[in-house]
Amino acid sequence: MKNYTLFCIIIFSFIALEGNAQQAKIKTANKEYDTYAYVDVIKTYEKVALKGYKSEDMFKKLGNSYYFNSDFEGATKWYDELFAMNTPVEPEYYYRYAQSLKSTGQIEKANKVMNEFILKSKDDSRGKLYNEDVNYLDQIKANSGRYTIEDAGINSKYSDYGTFVYNKKIYFSSARDTGNFTQRKHTWTGEYFTNLYTSDIDSGKVKKIKGVLNSKFHEASPAFTKDGKTVYFTRNNYVDGKKGKNENKITLVKLYKATFENDKWTNITALPFTSNNYTTAHPALSPDEKTLYFSSDMPGTLGQSDIYKVSINDNGATYGSPVNLGATINTEGKETFPFITDENEIYFSSDGRPGLGGLDVYVGKLEDNGTVTSIQNVGADVNSPQDDFAYVIDPVSRKGYFSSNKNGGQGSDDIYKFLETKKLQCIQELSGVITDAETGIILPESKITLYENQIVKNTTISDASGTYYFPVECGKMYNVRAEKENFTTKELTITIGKLTGKTNLPIALDKAKCKVTVGDDLGKCFAIKMIYFDLDKSDIRTEAALDLEKILDVLNNNPTMKLDIRSHTDSRQTHKYNEALSDRRAKSTINWLIKNGITANRLKGKGFGEAQLVNNCSDGVNCTEDQHQANRRSEFIITAL
Structure with a gap:
């Protein structure tokens, strides 16, 4: 590029x-x-x-x-x-x-x-990414063959790039010679400065946008609001005939905004978080138009340029503070040209990730917490050994555009249109055989449950050969629970590979050896020694929820069973503190079970703090960590069957 x-x-x-x-x-x-x-x-x-x-x-x-x-x-x-x-x-x-x-x-x-x-x-993330994915070319190959691509029909012998589709028109940047003898060339590239142009989709007839949107310097990468009344775009730091320069007398680029009033563009202003001393470029709006994404090398940037986001306030005129999307997407290299879809996907270009060379186009998932996960190279149809960037797509028609200086184009950069014929989904088949751990005999009709972050994603029954199957997403971590009558429930954690394929997870179940009666500790049947909480807290942790699921299952299968839930601590901290903390933890455990469907009259509980130590590790006694751990325990005493 x-x-x-x-x-x-x-x-x-x-x-x-x-x-x-x-x-x-x-x-x-x-x-x-x-x-x-x-x-x-x-x-x-x-x-x-x-x-x-x-x-x-x-x-x-x-x-x-x-x-x-x-x-x-x-x-x-x-x-x-x-x-x-x-x-x-x-x-x-x-x-x-x-x-x-x-x-x-x-x-x-x-x-x-x-x-x-x-x-x-x-410590450079680019090297770490390379080491983590030495077979990245296999992934690129697996992700290829999903597009039909052709020249967009609007290219010149100069640089054409950076598209936005609005109201059946395509808007883009071009350095084409419009016949104006006063047009100036840029000493960086030897080409004319870029301006904004438009064309009806598939017409091939290109027009330069008239009015104040274009200046004698660079304009690029427009992003329109859905009502067409506001446009965000990139421009050299130039407005009202004045150039802004950094301390080295260089005019960088900024994000600008203009509004459409009385059939013309007006009110061109730099966004308030921009600066003469760093670049902000390539805006992209979220589908709800409440967030603006862009690339920048502002202070706090991890690499040469990072992708940021900033909230747009309800009045449309003021903004929050820019937020770096973080190291899950940004590297020490260049991340740029973001594009957001209503499927919570972010497309962007990067030269900091394992790719084919230059800038490659990648796609990741925007999570609710703001991080970007499941980043993948979109494949060799779009990407090349050169620079490939400015990818936009309509999630419904799966049609879109991208820019590239790949070999075979008309100019230094060209715009290509595409149809995505197959969505990029890295899916694996998770499967395994359920067997008796002692004899190796297969166990058909076992119940298998798939969890992701404590949420049930799927449930199945093993077939006549004892085999189960689940479709799962690449790169994710799951918990798989196997249950069979007269066998002890078992749960395993598995991280799925990053490429489409198969993952095998056999599960061997032990015969149930625990028969309980009133007064017994139900937790011992599942080897639950302690319900784990974060230090000094009483919120149910992931590991705790997985163990409580086992207790929950027994209570559901035995509707007359009642439990007395007791929480204990070691002797460290004061007696009063330990009693209060353990009591909160016991109540938190009870509340979790009630929240998941167990009636309150079947449960009672109390925190005993350090009052019922199982060894002599009281105050002032020098004990090992394992000895203290023995005192930190949870009990599920059966009070009725």
Whole structure:
């Protein structure tokens, strides 16, 4: 992608050169580099390099100039020269070199360089993601073959990218030459500045948006509200004829907003959380239009650019504070071009995750707590060794657009339209055989229950061969409970693999050895020594709920059974404190059972604190942790059958 986002890069110090003529050229190139004039940098530095001059600083800047323009072949050439010097370089150059090599098809060499990067940057999430998913190409292959893709019919020989579909029209950015001789070229890319254009869907007839939305600098990535009266968009820091600059005299990009009044766009204003000193770009609205997502390198960013969100207040004119979506989605690399669907999906582009090279498009699930989970590469139909980005999709028709500078396009960036013929769902088959743990005999007609986060997701009965089956989602953790009359209920935890396939979980049940009567502790039948709570708290934890489910099942199957629930602590803390804490825990346990359907008259309970220790570990006695643990216990005494 031609890097119109103008994200800040590392500026390297100038190394003095021999020869006055070469010094002058290099000084000029350094100034151009510091102002992102990469096209001029390349011209000057390459002239010097062709005369045999070698410099670590020059090779870095040449490689970067190509890299930030997404010319990975040129980047590879000069990073090759840099690494051939065998001088120590910053770890980031290993990552850029690996990405460039991958984009030019040198996968084996790219992997070797990536391994060097991991050794030099052990805490970098990009290396950790690579190590966690060394078979990422298998996942990409499994996710491919789901699209029909074609040219969108609106491309020029210049850069065209960043689409938004509204009211049967497609809006996008373009650097095309409109015939205006005063139109200016951008020294970063050598192309004209981008403006906003529109076209009827499938017509191919492109028109430049008239009015104040377009300026003489960059505009990009519009996002309209559903009523069409508000648009958020990216623009160079320029409004009312004035440019805003950072401390280095560079004009970055900001998020702007405009409203449609009296048949024209007006009231162009920068959003209040933007700044002259960092970038904000590529807005995307949530389906309810209460949240704006965007990319930025503002203070607090984890990498080169992160994805953020900000709440839009009910008046539509004020905003909350930007919130970084966090390390579940953002890396030390670049995350950008978010797009949100009403299926709680977030599509985005990243060069910080294992992919095919450059920016790849990924999709993740937006959870209620704001984190992003189940992130997957959308596959090689959309993604390529180059930059692939600005993915948008209609969740109903499954039609959409994305942008790419992949080989075969008309310009430096092109817009492609697609039809997703198969949704991206990583599904596994979880199965296993239920057997007698002692004899190995299969146990048909066993009840198998699937839980996720304490919630029942599915229930089945094992077939004649003792086998059960569940469809499950890749990468998730589940609890599987097996029950059979005259056998002890057993529950296992399983984490599903990240690729479509099968997971085997056999379960061997022990014969029930526990027969209870009035006065017995029901918990001992299930080896429940303690209902676990967080330190000094009485909220039911996940592990506790799983054990209480076993008690609940017995009570449901024995409707006349009554229990006296007793909670005990060790002797640490005061007697009064322990008695109060254990009493709260006993009542919390009772309330959980009542909430899950057991009538209150079948239950009573009390906290005994440290009053009924099972050993001599009282105050002042030196005991081991295991001895103290023996005193921290829960009892479920049967009072009626």
